[in-house]
Amino acid sequence: MVKHGKPSWNTMSFLLSLLPIEDPDLVVGPRQGEDAAVLRLRDGFLVAHVDPITTGVRKAGYLAVHVAGNDIAVRGVAPRWFMPVTLIPAHYSEADVEELFRDMGAALREIGGVAIGGHTEVTPGLDRPIIAMTAIGYTNGRVISTRDAREGDHVVIIGRIGGEGAGVIAWDFEDLLLGKGVPENIIKRAKGFIYDVSIVKTALAVKDYVNTMHDATEGGVIQALREVASASGKDIIVDADAFQIEKEVEEISQRIGVNPLRLLSSGCIVASVPPGNLDALLSRLRGLGVGFSVVGHVVKGGGRVIVESKSGGRIVVDTDVVDEIYKLWNQ
Structure with a gap:
């Protein structure tokens, strides 16, 4: 266990x-x-x-x-x-x-x-x-399932990556952040991320454009991708350089040594989108003022997440991810 x-x-x-x-x-x-x-x-x-x-x-x-x-x-x-x-x-x-x-x-x-x-x-x-x-x-309408990602789908991350984790850390570990040299204005803005974790309005607005949606909670975006891949019986290939991470999340993560892609991310949706729906989805998100990252695509496979970078690095995730925030509670 x-x-x-x-x-x-x-x-x-x-x-x-x-x-x-x-x-x-x-x-x-x-x-x-x-x-x-x-x-x-x-x-x-x-x-x-x-x-x-x-x-x-x-x-x-x-x-x-x-x-x-x-x-x-x-x-x-x-x-x-x-x-x-x-x-x-x-x-x-x-x-x-x-x-x-x-x-x-x-x-x-x-x-x-x-x-x-x-x-x-x-x-x-x-x-x-x-x-x-x-x-x-x-x-009495359609119910979306995590297992419905299909080969050829684009993978889109909707919302703030790692925002929930950064917000929890800012509220509960403020002294630690100050001791690590995180500026007070960064901590203050990160605290505000807690009030931006609902994806209810966004999810209901985009539900007709997607094959599947999944909320990125414990284990962050990487675990959410892993769960979509595993549930769907497919592999997901993503570009490590395509994830858009806000500077507050980046700053807090770097200073305390956690990976924002593996950090609590309620308020962030992992969606698989049919190619014919991608442009309409992105237009809808822009209209809503919601940020997004188009990070990869779904391929034939057996439940892996393959993270590739432009430098040639390649990481295969085929087991579940432990959230990075537990590092802080263990200190």
Whole structure:
């Protein structure tokens, strides 16, 4: 078992074999890379997902809503109903808990979501809050799957790479950054990235142009690419020099020795796009004012990500990626 982050898919496959997961109305169940479960319900589909916030502290409530909601949105479905399980450290004050819930409320209002239940408790042994958020949506239209990338598709990264990770680090490790010489204005701007992690509006605006979308969360863009490749049974070839990384993310990553491509990236979508839709997609993104990088293409293969550079370097990623942010919690 890994020390931090998600277990390997082989481990998860074994663990899932211990559970009943067969149901005639379960269209998409537990599978590598799939963002949410899909259940057949009357004339449409119920789409559900749960995600924990375990590496953020100051803005855990805000992140919990958007990280879970994003995984519904990349299915092409609007997230609507939310259920937080909030585990609170014993040393937290009432004001600290209130901040968590105020942040959750603000995030829900931003995307038109509502809380329909959940669970809250003070839990022994915690040094920081943990929020596991369930998000649910419903549609009678198309549901996008991670496994639908096709040979010949372009691979487009939509949104800010590593922004969530840089924001979490700026909030929770500010003293470390200052000690490493990161300018205060860079830290301040990175803190603002936390408020830009929702991809709900973007995903719903571009859903008709893509074969698949996947939210880049733990393990960053490289892990998201790996999950699309693995789920689709294809290889993805990307140009290492094509990723557009903002200077705040680059500065923070360099100073503390983390790779921004392997860093928490909620707010960033990995999409595979049919060649005939690429120009229309990019035009739509420009109209929305959303940044993007066209980084590669999908080819025949078996679930690898092949990262090539103009200097001739080549890295093959064929195992899951541990997020770089865990390096900080281990210090």
